[in-house]
Amino acid sequence: MKKAPGTALSRAKNDSYRKRLFKNIKSHPLLYVMILPVIAYFVVYHYYPMYGLVISLFNYVPTKGIWKSDFVGLxxxxxxxxxxxxxxxxxxxxxxxxxxxxxxxxxxxxxxxxxxxxxxxxxxxxxxxxxxxxxxxxxxxxxxxxxxxxxxxxxxxxxxxxxxxxxxxxxxxxxxxxxxxxxxxxxxxxxxxxxxxxxxxxxxxxxxxxxxxxxxxxxxxxxxxxxxxxxxxxxxxxxxxxxxxxxxxxxxxxxxxxxxxxxxxxxxxxxxxxxxxxxxxxxxxxxxxxxxxxxxxxxxxxxxxxxxxxxxxxxxxx
Amino acid sequence: MKKTKKLNALLLAIALMSSLLFYGCGGTSAESTGSNDAAASATPSGSTDSAGTGTSAGGTATTTDTETASAKIADGDVTLTIFCDFPDAARAYYTDLGDNPVVQQMEEETGLTLEFIHAPSGDDGSYFQMLLASGDLPDIMKTNLFETTYPGGVEGAIEDGILYNVTDLVNEYATNFQTLVNESGDPDVLRKITGDNGSIIKFGTTWLPETDNNKIFNGFIVRQDWLDAYGLEAPVTLDDYTNVLRVFKENGVQIPLALCQFNQAQFSANNPIASAFGVSVLDFDLDAEGNVNYCRTQDGYKEFLTVLSQWAEEGLIDTDFISRTISDSLKLFENGTAGMCFAHTYNVKEAVTAGAAIDPNFKITACEQPRINADDTTHMSKITSSINANSYQVSASSKYPEEAVKFIDYLMSPEILLLTAWGTNNEDCVTYTEDADGTRTFTDLVTNNPDGLDYNTVRSLYMCAPLQVKYDEQMEAAQYSLDECHQSWAAWGTNNDAAYRLPIYLTYTIDESKELADIKTKLSNYSDEKVYRFIFGEESLDTEWDSFVSELKDLGSERGEEICKAAYDRYLSR
Incomplete structure (x- = not known):
């Protein structure tokens, strides 16, 4: 999905990655809109919860929240x-x-x-x-x-x-x-x-x-x-x-x-x-x-x- | 057009009739259909409306009309969510306790909107833990889990910001509660309801009438008709038990003894069979010298397991007992699959009617707690006194702690104690009659239901045991009127007491309590399954026992004993 058509790619070959991405977004906005929900899904349901792993270092009490629970290390x-x-x-x-x-x-x-x-x-x-x-x-x-x-x-x-x-x-x-x-x-x-x-x-x-x-x-x-x-x-x-x-x-x-x-x-x-x-x-x-x-x-x-x-x-x- | 109108009318009529049928005599028709709709569409506003505009349907309250004014807690603008039991028998008729006519009357009188959360049928306690983990707690919770499982107990939960410390509100508003405390004949009652730092931890605990005091409510029951048929006596010693079970087995009884999981509360509170060897089933207990021991490290426990594994090998006990609740094993007993089971006096009453429906000769006897010699005394049963383990807790996140406390106290008013025990008793649904001396008797609706509903179902439909704070003296007597019930108290109380149980009202500091909860978790997590494996011969008691005990000691059983001993010494010196 991210690969641009051949001509665009060769023209933009010398540009930085950011520039190429920006150009690509400009020429195919819809494709990027379509991928947004997928990225959002993974961020919300798969990456954000990883933050919860830090409670393994604490003696976690739900009502106190993570940072106010006692730190117990490993x-x-x-x-x-x-x-x-x-x-x-x-x-x-x-x-x-x-x-x-x-x-x-x-x-x-x-x-x-x-x-x-x-x-x-x-x-x-x-x-x-x-x-x-x-x-x-x-x-x-x-x-x-x-x-x-x-x-x-x-x-x-x-x-x-x-x-x-x-x-x-x-x-x-x-x-x-x-x-x-x-x-x-x-x-x-x-x-x-x-x-x-x-x-x-x-x-x-x-x-x-x-x-x-x-x-x-x-x-x-x-x-x-x-x-x-x-x-x-x-x-x-x-x-x-x-x-x-x-x-x-x-x-x-x-x-x-x-x-x-x-x-x-x-x-x-x-x-x-x-x-x-x-x-x-x-x-x-x-x-x-x-x-x-x-x-x-x-x-x-x-x-x-x-x-x-x-x-x-x-x-x-x- | 005309046709559809007719059809609609017909449908409406059917709907009305079916709701009437469903509720049997559940209050006036307007009331019951109203609540039906509210429940079906699950809109809380629906029930608010019915409470607000319920004046027309409210003519049903006969005994408490005069109280209505003083009982007002809110004016239709406060919703309290309550987590409590919901009897299985009522589930086929009501969506939740809110459909119960007693509760509807309460809503009317108090002006509160009540919503209910119940654990699903057959829940193993995990539902409540999920609720707790979600952080979204109901306003009021009726449970004993905070005392039994939560690290730090009720006080720990208050400290963790989960529960509301109700002490001040109770002192200010809970007049009925104070009356119950003052009237209680139990000198220890304050010690039972307050924690170490003086805060009230068991507000709204269930109070028991004096008739129940000093009775033992749990033990084994056996089929008397089968004993008679095979020329046997009700067993007393363990050898008698073995003998009876063997004879049952030889005569084709599929499961001579239907046991249940050890962690069933009633089972672990009464420790049958294990008590013969002076140990409890899964807890810390006392010995003759007053030392605290963890039962599963004791030699007596090995002997207890030896007996059970012997029985298991001979096919005398249920091979599936580790997945059975008490009511599961009771069903096996009632339908004739099992010859003996562990029961509560309440179950005795149930079993008599349910069993007779299947086998007209069905007759039961309660057996004395098994012991090694007939003149031994066992010391591990729960003796009922003044209050029991459940209590109402108010969550710290509740928006209406004051109303919640007032409502719980309202449940303790004499009128409501009567209402929850005996039912609304309005003209459509007469559950009891009262004569001039104030003696109440259940009507045929309860004792001999025209629709063939058993006592338990009738009780869960028209009365409200889940919100009953004090058992009514007369109702308890009426409920346990059978000879079999009285015989069960006599049998289970013979040579059997609570001397070696740790008093359940020990208080620990929050740190101790947390550490103890942690140790108990580790111990039971390790040993529960081992115990079952020993019983069913998957592991050998001869070779594995010593390593089992030393592993338990590694997991902190001795530290647990120290904590309990310290708390016990403090308890004695108070």
Whole structure:
């Protein structure tokens, strides 16, 4: 949007950046007006709140305001590092997100490719609609269903117990079941929706490529490997990077709805810990310090993923 | 044109009728439809209007007509927002407490506009914390969270600028409150309602009538009909309990004992099972020598967990109890899924009717608090006396602290105590009758409702327990008239007292209180889930217990004990 047309650029090449920007604004005022709300959104909702991070250095009391609360320095950070559950929340955050990435990320891609191979168009459309519907159900409802189905007399419990022959008991009272159930639930809810963008990428592929492959005698499998996947790989990479950048923040509301003290061992992640400690126990500053940790990890992951991607295959966010 | 007119008229008629049906006998039709509209469109002005122009509908107040003049606090220009309980049973009928006829009468008499904020049904306390975090507080809050959770307690909240220090206003305006204080037979009452520095911290606390004093209101109840069927006696010792639960299990009872989360207020105040081993469930407590201990570092707690994990292994307790409230476990008991549960005397009354609707043979008995030997005495129950933990607090940001104090005091006037306990009792909605000696009796509308509503629902529709400041002596007696209720007090009071509980009226300095709150948070944050994991065998008591205790000590349990001990010593020497 900021790039001016070729001629304007060459003419203004020697001017300072400010001058060029000013000229550009003058020649395309509407474009700049259009971007204003976006900038405003990010400033108001994403940059301004960062100021709140300073309360992690204070013993914050809402009615006193930030600067009148007692200054405690890095105490909240050191408290978190010496917290008995420090390693657990870190471990769970990373493990759950890695599982989501490992299983949740490829699933919609495979689904989109499979569906793309389906010849019956009506069946394809029908399947697509059916699979993306769960995305529109509120996570409160989804988690409520999940808790019911996994209760002592629930459907999922009965199925699992019939297969394994165990005595039926609430699945959400065993920490070992939480992560698989959670990951499966998230995949089930989102894969249809997530696959839409791959459908779009797939429909953009040049049919001539497939025709050429047909003439060369490639079978379906070969066509998928050599045309479809390379064709949508830029989309995959970008989404992967974005996904990694969001890793630590994804879906903690669902964890809050599902977990209970019995399974904190495997279910408690940094964000849920922040919620419990910060809001439920009035420890706003401590929670901010913990949340800050979360953001630092997030940021590092994004940087690493982007750098690797740029080195390996030239596709990156910047 | 004519057709649409007719249609409109029809619709209007239906709307009117349905609102009448909804409210059963909720005051005059004009009043109830008016409030219905106001609630539906959520315009505060709507209810102001109905309060202002409500003279025509106001002929309903029979007992308090004479008081109207003196009770005026404002003239329709003051709106007070109140955070308080809202019974689940009323939620299907009213949008908030403002629809309650008792509240509407209050609005008329005082000239105040009342708005209500309620936590959603099934809230775990986090709603109020969110409210607090938002900084946008209602004028009046009825809660005990400031005393129990807020760092520094009520005095801390006053210092932090969250709560208004009502002491001066109370001394100036709260005449009814002074009367209650003076009339109270409890010599400790001033100690209970004032903080260390003399300011009043429990203004508008709930007062209990003398009949309730020295009673224990919580304990286990069991299905007597099942005990009879299997030839059992009501259990007393822990071995008896185990035996009864096993027999229930063998006879196909799905959940022999329905427990609830330990942090349910009534459960943690009475510490059943744990008290057999001289420890509380989740708090600091006393021992025989008067030392203060954190329960979860005590050997007795290990024994308590051993019993529960044994029961869990045998399938004698509810595997989902950590996500159940008391009312959840009560439902299991009422519908025959569970054979025993933890209850309040009020629940006993509820359970008798609800259970009989499902199983005609349904019969219950309250069991004595479990102990190791039959002649042991347990010391960890809550004995009711004079006031309870709730109190009204006025927020520092309120624009009308004076009106708020006056309103809370108005709730303590004898007429309003009667009104909240017994209902408006106007001609459309006769909830009680009063004979010449002043003895009041509930009518059939309450005790045997023609629409089949249970007592709890009727009470939450026509009376106003959330704003009841003193329980009415006669009403308590009428409410607990069942033999089962009386038996429950007798059973739960047998060999059971409060000697090892820390008095709840200890006062801490603000610094102590903050430090203690911090320590308690850390301790419960660490140990709550560990305790559940021990019970369900996810962690072994034999191997993990010692490291559990030493971690608790690292988190400051000993410092917490010191703080409590110091406060306790000060309390004793006063």
């Amino acid at each position: 105490k909240n950070f050191s408290d978190f590092l010496s917290d008995p559950y420090f390693f657990r929340t870190m471990r769970n955050t990373i493990v759950i997100n890695l599982q989501m990435l490992l299983f949740g990320f490829p699933f919609p891609i495979i689904f989109a490719i499979l569906l793309n191979e389906l010849a019956a168009i009506r069946l394809r459309r029908f399947t697509q609609t059916v699979t993306y519907m769960p995305h529109f159900i509120s996570s409160v409802v989804i988690c409520g269903l999940m808790l019911n189905f996994s209760g002592t007399n629930g459907v999922i419990t009965s199925i699992i117990c019939n297969i394994t022959g165990q005595e039926a008991s609430n699945l959400f009272s065993h920490s070992d079941y939480f992560q698989p159930l959670y990951v499966l639930m998230c995949i089930w809810q989102e894969f249809g929706w997530d696959s839409i963008i791959y459908f779009a990428a797939l429909s953009g592929l040049d049919p001539a490529l497939y025709e050429a492959a047909d003439i060369d005698g490639a079978n379906r499998w070969k066509k998928i490997i050599h045309i479809t996947i390379p064709g949508i790989s830029p989309t995959i990479i970008i989404l992967l990077i974005l996904r990694i950048g969001n890793m630590m923040t994804l879906g903690w509301d669902k964890i809050i709805l599902l977990y209970n003290p019995m399974i904190y061992e495997k279910a408690d992640v940094i964000s849920t810990y922040v919620y419990r400690i910060g809001l439920l126990n009035f420890q706003y500053s401590f929670a901010t310090a913990v949340g800050f940790f979360n953001s630092v990890i997030n940021f590092t992951l994004l940087m690493v993923a982007n750098t690797i991607s740029r080195k390996v295959n030239d596709t990156s966010l910047w």
